[in-house]
Amino acid sequence: MADVTLNKLTKSFGPVEVIPELDLTIPSGSFTVLVGPSGCGKSTLLRMIAGLDDPTTGGLEIDGDNVLGKQPSDRGIAMVFQSYALYPHMSVRENISFGLRLAKTDPTEIDARVEEASKILQLDPLLDRKPKQLSGGQRQRVAIGRAIVRHPKVFLFDEPLSNLDAALRGQMRVEIMELHKRLKATMIYVTHDQVEAMTMADRIVVLNKGNIEQVGAPLELYDTPQTPFVAGFIGSPKMNMIEGAEAEAHGGDLLGVRPEDITLSTEGSGWSGRITLIEQLGSDSYAHVVTEHGAMIVRCGREASDWLDREVVLTPASDKLHIFRNGHRVSA
Amino acid sequence: MLRTREKIFCYVVAFAFILFLLAPIVWLLSTSFKGQLDIFADPPRLIATVTLDNYREVLGDRDFMHSFLNSILVSSGTVILSMILALPAAYGLSRLRSKTKVGLLSWVLLVRAAPGMIYVIPYFMAFNELGLMDTKAGLILINTVFTAPLAIWILISFFDGVPGEIEEAAFVDGATRWQTFTRVALPMAAPGIASAAILVFIFSWNEFLFALTMTRFESKTAAVAILNYMGYEGTEWGKIAAAGILILLPVAIFAIGIRKYFVQTSAGGVKG
Ligand SMILES: Nc1ncnc2c1ncn2[C@@H]1O[C@H](COP(=O)(O)OP(=O)(O)O)[C@@H](O)[C@H]1O
Ligand SMILES: [Mg+2]
Numbered sequence: 001m002a003d004v005t006l007n008k009l010t011k012s013f014g015p016v017e018v019i020p021e022l023d024l025t026i027p028s029g030s031f032t033v034l035v036g037p038s039g040c041g042k043s044t045l046l047r048m049i050a051g052l053d054d055p056t057t058g059g060l061e062i063d064g065d066n067v068l069g070k071q072p073s074d075r076g077i078a079m080v081f082q083s084y085a086l087y088p089h090m091s092v093r094e095n096i097s098f099g100l101r102l103a104k105t106d107p108t109e110i111d112a113r114v115e116e117a118s119k120i121l122q123l124d125p126l127l128d129r130k131p132k133q134l135s136g137g138q139r140q141r142v143a144i145g146r147a148i149v150r151h152p153k154v155f156l157f158d159e160p161l162s163n164l165d166a167a168l169r170g171q172m173r174v175e176i177m178e179l180h181k182r183l184k185a186t187m188i189y190v191t192h193d194q195v196e197a198m199t200m201a202d203r204i205v206v207l208n209k210g211n212i213e214q215v216g217a218p219l220e221l222y223d224t225p226q227t228p229f230v231a232g233f234i235g236s237p238k239m240n241m242i243e244g245a246e247a248e249a250h251g252g253d254l255l256g257v258r259p260e261d262i263t264l265s266t267e268g269s270g271w272s273g274r275i276t277l278i279e280q281l282g283s284d285s286y287a288h289v290v291t292e293h294g295a296m297i298v299r300c301g302r303e304a305s306d307w308l309d310r311e312v313v314l315t316p317a318s319d320k321l322h323i324f325r326n327g328h329r330v331s332a
Numbered sequence: 333m334l335r336t337r338e339k340i341f342c343y344v345v346a347f348a349f350i351l352f353l354l355a356p357i358v359w360l361l362s363t364s365f366k367g368q369l370d371i372f373a374d375p376p377r378l379i380a381t382v383t384l385d386n387y388r389e390v391l392g393d394r395d396f397m398h399s400f401l402n403s404i405l406v407s408s409g410t411v412i413l414s415m416i417l418a419l420p421a422a423y424g425l426s427r428l429r430s431k432t433k434v435g436l437l438s439w440v441l442l443v444r445a446a447p448g449m450i451y452v453i454p455y456f457m458a459f460n461e462l463g464l465m466d467t468k469a470g471l472i473l474i475n476t477v478f479t480a481p482l483a484i485w486i487l488i489s490f491f492d493g494v495p496g497e498i499e500e501a502a503f504v505d506g507a508t509r510w511q512t513f514t515r516v517a518l519p520m521a522a523p524g525i526a527s528a529a530i531l532v533f534i535f536s537w538n539e540f541l542f543a544l545t546m547t548r549f550e551s552k553t554a555a556v557a558i559l560n561y562m563g564y565e566g567t568e569w570g571k572i573a574a575a576g577i578l579i580l581l582p583v584a585i586f587a588i589g590i591r592k593y594f595v596q597t598s599a600g601g602v603k604g
Pocket of ligand 1: 013016018036037038039041042043044045
């Protein structure tokens with residue numbers, strides 16, 4: 001089984017420590033998303049798994065084999081780059097088959113694999129084109145096709161959708177998830193977009209400055225974020241954060257409530273505030289409220305538009321409060 | 333948009349400049365088709381009676397044609413040797429990520445910038461010892477001293493233009509560094525290679541100082557052979573002009589050919 005295990009892995013570029021010390025096991029067959037803000041070391045981590053960078057210290061196993069010192073092509077991995085990284089002077093067919101041709105694979109086998117990949121990705125009509133004759137989405141599919149034909153144990157994706165427009169991104173997201181279902185290979189997917197992480201992953205690893213903040217299923221991270229960073233990073237709009245006396249009253253130094261866990265009303269007890277703005281999304285509305293504890297965003301019904309610029313009362317659901325102390329969740 | 337008067341001004345300046353650049357060539361071209369008498373007609377005429385005698389005599393001159401062939405062989409040889417040295421060197425320098433790179437590059441530039449005269453005497457003596465005097469191999473060698481750095485400087489920027497991610501994709505696909513060089517970087521830098529090869533050819537073709545000092549007869553090049561028409565018994569202007577035009581011909585063809593490479597890019601491999 002193609003587990004990927006990182007063992008006390010560290011990485012420094014000169015004096016700059018990018019990955020302090022990191023332990024992580026990525027289970028075989030999982031769709032694991034590494035998510036974190038830009039510059040937190042996601043690409044560095046992926047490149048070390050791929051063998052494009054060497055860790056400074058620590059161990060790295062793929063499928064039980066120590067792969068340190070092995071060439072990328074001997075690790076059973078394939079990688080899809082953010083920039084697609086297609087060979088511009090080769091046709092789509094040549095791009096996809098390049099690795100197989102280098103490995104002196106039997107030509108009939110090459111044809112079979114190219115056909116298989118182009119059927120999965122609907123590349124048939126494009127096989128004789130050059131990359132510059134393709135749209136962004138098509139180029140990304142070619143890059144994925146190049147990965148598929150190698151029959152890797154582990155697929156590595158580095159922000160593969162960030163150069164596509166929103167509509168195409170949604171479509172490619174579904175295609176990659178279907179690909180995972182079909183191939184059942186381990187996929188490690190890097191993104192800075194928490195929506196991508198939530199929708200695609202069966203396991204999310206949240207990274208912050210090279211450290212793992214939390215590992216878990218998407219809803220686990222959403223429902224029980226272990227650190228304020230995860231609480232703020234996962235979910236959109238962001239979780240409301242309250243410091244000070246109100247947090248202390250709940251037994252922590254930081255209190256978080258998601259926009260959908262607060263009820264708005266014109267009377268009753270709770271936090272008082274005034275609605276300054278209402279965002280209408282059609283399905284939902286979000287009220288921006290200035291409260292005694294700072295600015296908050298609250299999900300509300302359409303009727304709330306009548307309350308613009310009026311004093312309102314915010315009542316948080318008492319069982320949905322996220323309480324943190326010293327940067328960690330207070331178990332309660 | 334430029335106003336009409338400004339446009340006219342631009343055209344006038346451009347034409348004046350072109351005239352300034354082309355006047356000697358026009359004179360050469362017109363002289364090459366004139367008889368000896370017409371050349372010295374007063375006032376000079378641009379178009380006189382057209383005669384092909386000059387070309388007939390130059391093309392029939394075995395010594396000159398021998399030199400012309402030498403020029404082709406020496407220039408082609410210089411292109412090949414320069415490329416064999418410059419391609420891997422430029423690729424390596426382009427991929428080098430350390431401070432040595434800047435140092436190495438300035439040395440390369442220094443060699444290129446030094447006056448050719450500095451090289452003449454040491455090479456003259458060395459070539460005498462090594463038996464390379466008046467040989468095409470020797471001329472190729474000394475030309476390459478100058479053209480390889482030129483080629484390296486041109487090629488580096490084209491190799492710099494090959495995105496790192498594309499090479500990394502090739503590594504993941506199982507390519508060795510050498511295969512990445514030959515099958516990904518070289519084809520992607522093809523426009524640069526063509527530009528560099530053409531410039532090296534033109535440099536070597538026009539090279540005069542070394543060809544004059546390092547050859548006697550056997551490997552004399554066309555640029556030097558023209559001097560034969562400036563004999564004791566007077567200068568044969570018609571032949572000089574015809575020979576000059578013949579020497580100019582390959583350069584002109586290459587100069588036209590090179591234009592399309594300078595605008596070509598390697599779009600499509602990576603985003604945008
Ligand atoms: N080759 C390198 N040399 C020096 N610093 C680097 C290098 N590659 C990445 N870094 C640094 O490491 C940090 C993490 O980079 P990266 O892994 O690309 O982040 P991410 O992919 O999460 O945006 C950044 O601060 C970046 O500047
Ligand atoms: Mg990155």
